[in-house]
Amino acid sequence: MKKKAIRRFDLNKPFHPSDIKDLREEELELLSEDIRKNIIENCAKNGGHLASSLGATDLIVALHHYFDLPKDKIIFDVGHQAYAHKILSGRTLENLRKKNGVSGFQKREESVFDPYEAGHSSTSISAAMGMALARDLKGESYQVIAVIGDSSFSNGLAFEALNNLGSFKHKVIVIINDNNRSIGKAVGSTNNYFEKFRLSRSYLNLRKKYRALKKYRATRWFYRLTSGIKNYFKRLFVRKNLFSLSDIYFISNVDGHDFGALERVFGYAVNAPSSVVIHVTTTKGKGYAPAEKDVVGHWHGVEPFDIKTGKPLKKLDPKYTCWSGVYADLLKEKMASDPKMVLINPATMVGSKIDDLLESYPDRVFDVGISEEHGAVFAAGLAANGIHPYYSIYSTFLQRSYDQVSHDIARMDLNVTLLVDRVGLPEEDGETHAGIYDVAYLMSIPNVAIAMAKDQVEAKELFDFSIKYEHPLAIRYPRGQTLIMNNKKVKALKLGEWKLENKGKDIAIISYGPIVNELLTNYKDYTIINAVFLRPIDEPLLRTLKDYSHIVIYDIYGTKEGFASLVLNALNDLNYEGRLRVMALPNKFIAHGSAAEQLKDCQCTLDDLDKLVKKLK
Template sequence: MHLKEITCPSQLKGLSTTQLEKIAGEIRSFLIEKLAVTGGHLAPNLGVVELTLVLHQLFESPKDKLIWDVGHQAYVHKMLTGRMDKFDTLRQYKGLCGFPKMRESEHDVWEAGHSSTSLSAAMGMAIARDLRQEKNHVIAIIGDGAMTGGMALEALNHIGHEKKNLIVVLNDNEMSISPNVGALHNHLGKLRTAKQYKWAKEELESLLKKIPAVGGTLAKTAERVKDILKYLLVSGIFFEELGYTYLGPIDGHNIEELQTCMKQAKKIQGPVLLHVITKKGKGYGPAEADSDAWHGASPYKIESGEMIKSVGGPPDYKKVFGKALLDLAEVVPEMVAVTPAMSSGSGMNEFAQIYPERFFDVGIAEQHATTMSGGLATQGAKPICTIYSTFLQRGYDQIVHDIARQNLDVTFAIDRAGFVGADGETHHGVYDISFLRHLPNMKIAMGKDENEFRNLLYTSLMMEGPVAVRYPRGTGLGVPIDEQFQLIEEGTWEVVEEGNQLAILAVGPMVQLAQKAAEQLSREGLKPHIVNARFIKPLDQSMLKKMAGQGFKFLTVEEHALAGGFGSAVLEFFNDQEIPVQLKRMGVQDEFIEHGNVNEQREEAGLTVEKIVHHVRAMILSSDRKVKRA
């Protein structure tokens, strides 16, 4: 059987090891070929080919529930469940999602783009199964990086306590997005090298059972001896002490070994943890050599492994931020950098190498990163805590209780603020203004370009209390960079273009969009006032009052949810001040915007030059008609 013939995972039943190995090779070739065009999570998926084949051969999806943590390693699963023909549209607008998606297939039983959720979801499904008195299996596949997340550890503890029949497959590839850190990761490292324990246990059992008549009894009484062996030969029995039957570590690329252990796991009552060692990027040299860079790859040349990127042009915000950290370190000696496993994704690697004593990657632990930053601030440090907007949601309680309430000097560098493109709805940064703006003591800012972004970072370190500095994914505008950091007065806006009748209040990249709209409107004799609303909180109240007094109408434009966003803040201000104005808001409606490129996502949300022109024209001309009728 060939890969192209498989449209349903049941077709894998009964296939020999040789046949599965052949299909594994075909899967890798397919992924390397397709992702060279579309880009995507190549290295994680190359690492789980054999594991996914064996899971689908030995279990009956969707009756048996396969739950992929994070989900960026589910491409092989999608291929085996009838979606190979859609891979040309991977992560493209209206195309195949890069993560599990329930509307795509009944085999996708859980959707996730964030890590550490699979165990809690699996526990819920196992409890529901038992309440219905059904007999299906529930299997969570989680990486060693995701296992460091607090939510995963909470679930791990609960599963072990409840003793439900549930299989946890620990896909240990020693690499998440950034190198894994922490005691648990180190413990797994010791388990990987503890083959002598596995050998000693098996040899002891085999030897005792061969003794005539009393062998079985001796084997049972030898359990205490085996326990002693565990403590002698393995540094910590973490999982078994939590209540799991621990199997492994096994070679995740050895199909026969996977089959043997998976069959054993199916028979065991209670929770099982199957520890599988895989190699991220397996089968493609460049991805094996640098799995970090190939975690989420852009299109590339297959032969050389060279990423296909535009040459020249404006710098990426990732690089702008990395350079800003280095420059800030020279002028603010108290500054330290904290990140929850985003050192590479946010361009912090060079800072980490040059200032290792001032850099702290805490692993996938957003709550810990947030509160630890607060602890640093109490002792006079100036922490910059760098988190993707979508992941900052996970530290919300800590922001409220530990940072804002105590008014601590923590700067949150919020990466990926706004639409993110191909990763889609699980990764968009369009909610952070809403969940930060209402917090006492919190300030929020976003620059119109990369130079202002740098100056806002510097300004945030000079301000009292917590400050969130937002910045988008992608490239800047290529503007000149100030030789020295400039302090921006807190709560002040910038008039980018003088105009009349209507003021466009724009945030971040929307300033450029507003300027393009103004250029088009000028050809019609309309000249809106363009304002760079770089401080979202506090608002520039004096400017708002002045413009309202001059009779301006207002159009707010933000790449963020309308509910509780910047436009809402402006509305609230005018309402509280009892100032009657005409105001329209542009932003993301009450819906999730799916994957595609950023321009397509803005189009879907109505954040385009054409829409701005339409609203400005309608608002100005409507008042003109009223004047004429009067």
């Protein structure tokens, strides 16, 4: 008999989702290899979340092969590991994370295969429970699957959902994609045998009949005797775990790269009468050696790179350094000189360039994982007991700590310094990762001062100010680079004091952050105000502007509801009678693209500002 030809696919063209259904296991393995190659090539060209997507590829191929998608619904926690899912649902990664290209996360408007979307972690189980309840209320029949990473599982939101899942009567399948860094393996092969046996249909029916024995006096003694024997061996061979204690079916130690094992366990889960948690182990970065060997996280999210060497394509100008590096260096100096200095970070140490501090000062530097709320309260506890902590956190993730910043830090007026990284436009990460909302919501909280530097010298001034400041302070800084300015004179800052950078007439432009440097270059005839402190504002300096015929507030790092609104209200209170214009980011979710494209879409470019200023003349 002639052997059936092996099917291969050109993944630079849209894949037809139904094509996967008839593939044999060897073809699934080849498809996974081709998908990983495609992911590597497109991440090398566009940047993206590489290692997590490579590690999850086999699991995703198996999910698409077994389940009836999109009728069955898969929710990927965070979603940045779902590049293979995008390919298998008919999308290409050709313009990954580019304007008008596919998002780096699940996106409902992109495909019916994306029933939910998120860029922050640990939401998948809760969302899956909501979808399962909606399914049952509508009398529909399909599976709802949440795929969550082991690190995401450490967040409190996931545990809250798990706590509810144990008594939840609407079936959900939860798959923990574990790369061997968080959840340990279950004990021995006996445990695996029990897990499989426990979830077979015959065993489930047998267990139901067996438990009925305790209802009758004549058979109750037999149930107690045999149940005791069973539980003895269960305690002997099977380790108690969080899931079994929550009365949730738990299948452990499944090889996430073994298609046969995955499809068998999917069958067990589908047959189960209630919710199931499947623990799958995978290799993060599988298929690309540098990513597989990476234990720190450098290959989690990447800029465009050379596949052969693994080196970034973008050449760094030695005259510049990144903003995260500026504050990382300041932290290093302080850690070295102050034995009581404490630094906290929620799983973004590599991105914020402070991962080496964890090795140098393990007793005073804490990576709390994806636990932003805990990190904020941890800092509050330190401050309440006489230690001034620094909490380094991305702007987009600070949102998750809003209540803790308000209730635990600001309400007690504690001296916690928030180092708010990645402020401003979200660029290629898109809507879920914008750093433009923090000023508006922090301004709704009493006692919090907010500041942002325009250059490295000013960053040093702000950091020095923070050391002596005894109240909550948020220091913001963007992604990107700034000119290295070593050996420049540093001046002491006063709370709320702005800087008159250039004295002109008729038109005053109020702004802050690195964009001030470009304003000084472009508008030498106008007054340029550098609002180093966004809050409190410099009311005495504002009073000196009352005689100006035009004032423009220019903010490309926050929405108009933030800094611009505060200055508008202050000028109104001062009875300013001139013409006032605001050019700030709109209060909306900004789609992925380059910073230049996003500024243009928001009508906040320097060209837009120039047109506005010319109209004022």
